[in-house]
Amino acid sequence: MNPVNYLYLAALLFTIGAAGVLIRRNAIVVFMCVELMLNACNLAFVAFSRMHGNLDGQIIAFFTMVVAAAEVVVGLAIIVSLFRTRHSASVDDASLMKL
């Protein structure tokens, strides 16, 4: 089997994640879809790392994970505070620049 298949899988997962961002309204699910996209990227990096025979790809994937962790912390905090003020986690409800 050719490791390129991992790339195809990564592309597929990324696309599914992107479609989820576009069609879901629940902010938490949208956030999960973003995580899915990040994971798809990580998979691609790992696959590339194997293909090229060096560890740089894995380093990038590692950093992506760290950044994703930071992002999740802030993003979930935003969702919680949004929910507190609006009593709704729908991204469509937050369509105005004021409360």
Place this chain on the structure above:
Amino acid sequence: MNALAASATSTGEAVQFWVLGTVAVIGALCTILMKKAVHSALCLAATMIVLAVFYLANGAYFLGVVQIVVYTGAIMMLFLFVVMLVGVTAADSLKETLKGQRWLAAGCGLGFGILLIAGIGQASLSTFNGLGRANAAAGGNVEGLAELIFTKYVFAFELTGALLITATVGAMVLTHRERTERAKTQREMSQERVRGKHLPPLPAPGVYARHNAVDIAGLLPDGTPSELTVNKTLRGRGQIRDVSTEALADLKALEQRAEERLGREAGSDAGRDAGRDAGRDAGHERDGDGARGQDESEVAQ
């Protein structure tokens, strides 16, 4: 398995890929299609575990473990925690409200995916080097990564540390709520309780157990509504429903029916008629409020 992952793909890996790859795609699809957020989170966790296995299969042992510990273990638990905060039972409606959004999303997703896959297919990546030599050079995968992180990528690594601190502080700031007034001491609360106007609990709303909604004032013995029985906020908004006259009217109708059946003459009472009119007016007002609220929501959109 180590040697396999490092140099070439084996039949076992192919079987593993096709089986687990299918699971990953199904998990991803379920993530975006499940109605309840908690189900989505579980499906995503499944996909992530599959991805961790793929990392291991690709020779990234450290990342594989980190994926399980950090992502599936920490981040997904955080997600579930938030889902619990926001409302674990709340199910999303999957009905689309934005016009054309779903078609556009499908079009973009299809176009993007096809183009990406076509691009990868074009990119002539048929040959590959295994990771065996790279991992072996530093004496193992973890050692190799450590060497790179603390030499070549040391600045980026330090910056991620700063990023994590910032994110932590940011989360605290975002979720922190400032106390706007001094907290009452226990003594003050007890004084308020005893010296206030109402020593016993406030009377409950509802009339004759037929109307037990919070916006219907309870009736005093003489038939007049008591303001105390309803919430102060509802009173301020003028959203109190006054059904006292309805009750009197019902009573009157009942009496009339009874008298008709018994063949007696109906007694007349002018005061009751007036009361009924007042009740009708209150009903109109309520309608007006509802219409105004609808207008406001339209403006907001």
Place this chain on the structure above:
Amino acid sequence: MENLIALLVAAPLLGAAVLLCGGRRLDRVGHWIGTALAAASFVVGVVLFGAMLGYDAEARTMRQHLYSWIPVEGFQGDIAFQLDQLSMTFVLLITGVGTLIHIYSIGYMEHDERRRRFFGYLNLFLAAMLLLVVADNYLLLYFGWEGVGLASYLLIGFWQHKPSAATAAKKAFIVNRVGDMGLSIAIMLMFTTFGTFAFGPVLEATGETSEGKMTAIGLMLLLAACGKSAQVPLQSWLGDAMEGPTPVSALIHAATMVTAGVYLITRSGAIFNAAPDAQTAVVAVGAVTLLFGAIVGCAKDDIKKALAGSTMSQIGYMILAAGLGPIGYAFAIMHLVTHGFFKAGLFLGAGSVMHGMNDEVDMRKYGGLRKYMPVTFVTFGLGYLAIIGFPGLSGFFSKDKIIEAAFASGGAQGWILGTVTLLGAGITAYYMTRVMILTFFGEKRWQPAPDPDKTASVEPGIEVHPGEMPHPHESPRSMTIPMIVLAFGSVFAGGFFSIGDRFVNWLEPVTQFDHPHPPISVPVITGMTVAVLLAGVAIAYLQYGRKPVPVVAPRGSFVTRAARRDLLQDDFNHVVLVRGGEHLTRSLVYVDHTLVDGVVNGTAATVGGLSGRLRKLQNGYARTYAVSMFGGTAILIAATLLMRAV
């Protein structure tokens, strides 16, 4: 002695200032102040006249430089006066007749509660008119010119509560604006041509520039004269101006202001002498107006409007004479002065008649008044004889000279002008005889006084009881004395001026003078004039003296009806100017709305519409933005692949 010139203007100006700013506390003495200051101005004029007679004929011009008004390098506007024989003549006429009319107004306006204001306006008029005639440059003359226009506007509209008076005032003002525009353009042309507008330098330099420029300036001056002197084509305001109080009609619209055009042309004689084409235009205007006014005067039943037509016609004579050049200037001014006497007398007489007849102005409702108003009858009759040119009276001398000069202008032009002036004399005799007979002879055709609510022509202050028959009576002495004085002037002024060509010699240093040499001998012309006027009188007598006069005017021929409507002047103005202006405005508005606004609004609508559609993209939904981002990424990938494939 020169320093007194400013006093001429200052006295009535002071009167105007005091009376108009003084308020109600001057109501009881206001008319005396006004009259005294007018008389003071007359006294100053007489003193100056005496001083002037003391000098040699060539050195009689007096000058006074008051101060530099607009001292700019290359543009010197001075308040400076020049009093020569021509100005002196006007000063005496204006202050003399003006004082008499002030006296007359004391009686005439006795019951008007706004009499003080009336005298203030009269003084303002005197000041402006005197400034006009003693100015030593065209700019200051223009100042006076506008001043008399303002005073005329204020006085025509003095009874502004009558819509007809207010409208007439506006009409006079607007028509005069057209003429004033001519004067201002003429001044600008003078400045660009000569670099100055003082009389001396301009009039001496006329021969040095091209005839075309002189013609342009001359035509613009003629336009100005037409506006102020009610000459065709700017004549339409004079008839309506009779809405003003009768003393105003006598002073401003008969004796002085309307003759300012004649003054302007005579003063600018050097310019016209250098521009024969402009002179031709002047005589043409004069000849046409002469007949125009005379024909209108024949048809009017309103005594003041008949006299207004006569004024127009007589000024036509003057303009015609002034257009003849050096042979005519002196006669134009002489006719102006005699006309000032007899026409002012006639108007005052008409005012006296109206005063006695409950303010009735329709001559068909007069009749047989000679027994009731003997003084008025005699003075009016003398004025009548003077205006028709009865031998021996003022009009005979002055008008006869103009007819001679017209014949003497040479060639076909001379014959045409001579015939026109002769014909005009005949028509003058006809319509004045008609006025005379309708007013003072025949049976009484008096009508009960009309209801003041239904007619707007009743002057305020005169008690009119509806249904009451008029009781004609002689006017108070303050009114009859000025009439008597003016009647003296009507009778003797012409003869006095003509003995030994006294008047011509007096003016000769200013206006030059060529003796006219008519193609036919002077006695023949005089004989023809007398014959024509007798014919006019006879026709009028046959038409009005022998038969009873109907109270309601018969329909009359087409010409009569047209003349009653001022020979359709207002219809012409309305159709050509008002309608034309409206159409022009409407089409400009249309162009503005469709083209200009179309471009502007179209741009705005395009931008607005585009923005409205673009705004839909910014709906605030994060997912919509995400779609555009994702679609953009897809397009970027497609572009990258495409570039690699190519």
